[in-house]
Amino acid sequence: MDINQILIAVGSLGAVAIVFAVLLGFASKVFHVPVDPKVQEVRAALPGANCGACGFPGCDGLADAIANGNASINACPVGGSEVVEHLAEIMGQVANETSKQVAVVRCAGDKTLAEDKFKYVGIRDCRADQALQNGHKKCPFGCLGCGTCVDVCQFDAIHIVNGVAKVDKEKCTACEMCIKICPRDLITLMPYDNQTEVLCSTTDKGKDVRGYCKVGCIGCKICEKNCPEEAITVEKFLAHIDHDKCIDCGICIEKCPQNSIRDYEEKIFKLPS
Numbered sequence: 001m002d003i004n005q006i007l008i009a010v011g012s013l014g015a016v017a018i019v020f021a022v023l024l025g026f027a028s029k030v031f032h033v034p035v036d037p038k039v040q041e042v043r044a045a046l047p048g049a050n051c052g053a054c055g056f057p058g059c060d061g062l063a064d065a066i067a068n069g070n071a072s073i074n075a076c077p078v079g080g081s082e083v084v085e086h087l088a089e090i091m092g093q094v095a096n097e098t099s100k101q102v103a104v105v106r107c108a109g110d111k112t113l114a115e116d117k118f119k120y121v122g123i124r125d126c127r128a129d130q131a132l133q134n135g136h137k138k139c140p141f142g143c144l145g146c147g148t149c150v151d152v153c154q155f156d157a158i159h160i161v162n163g164v165a166k167v168d169k170e171k172c173t174a175c176e177m178c179i180k181i182c183p184r185d186l187i188t189l190m191p192y193d194n195q196t197e198v199l200c201s202t203t204d205k206g207k208d209v210r211g212y213c214k215v216g217c218i219g220c221k222i223c224e225k226n227c228p229e230e231a232i233t234v235e236k237f238l239a240h241i242d243h244d245k246c247i248d249c250g251i252c253i254e255k256c257p258q259n260s261i262r263d264y265e266e267k268i269f270k271l272p273s
Contacts, residue, residue, distance in 0.1 A: 138212035
């Protein structure tokens with residue numbers, strides 16, 4: 001191949017490239033979809049987690065909904081008060097004060113405290129475990145500890161400790177992904193500023209609970225009777241705390257004979273005396 005042929009080939013490729021560049025430039029102008037500046041501003045204010053917890057297809061979908069009045073400025077559970085305030089400023093609205101929420105796994109029955117029906121050796125997925133004879137644990141409500149919630153958490157806020165999922169309060173964004181995926185519905189939200197929670201989800205009778213878990217709630221109502229703020233009620237053999245009333249006085253923790261009621265941040269669960 002002589003030099004003229006090479007130059008012709010290079011020239012042809014260059015000409016084709018120029019033609020396509022002109023066509024693409026023309027197409028970009030013809031088919032250009034204008035973007036609302038407010039949508040872009042709202043999108044920039046959102047945290048960018050794209051977790052979908054708001055119910056929209058990522059932060060782009062939520063930004064469009066907020067900018068067009070189809071979603072509240074409080075719709076993002078990840079952003080917190082700073083994001084809400086920023087969005088309120090953009091949208092010309094008043095930011096309503098919202099308390100930060102964090103996830104809590106309502107189970108303390110780890111490998112040393114709760115008994116198993118059998119040893120599960122299948123796929124490390126709580127849903128697969130649950131599908132096999134309703135899970136390997138004798139307690140039909142306890143954490144299965146396969147780590148499905150860990151897998152969906154985008155913020156490294158959940159870890160399996162001795163067979164039970166634990167939430168890192170400081171990393172949790174309350175995106176609710178762990179809540180949605182848990183096959184036993186034992187993960188809930190609680191206010192960040194509160195410490196006291198019932199770490200049990202069983203509604204079995206006390207005598208049955210004692211047969212499979214050393215820290216399961218037995219519905220004895222001692223906590224309910226001793227709470228000075230009437231923040232605890234026992235329904236279906238399980239204690240529930242009204243966090244709007246709870247002052248974290250710790251009396252229920254002290255009185256609970258099963259140690260089912262714990263401080264949120266306590267890592268070790270002692271045995272009942």
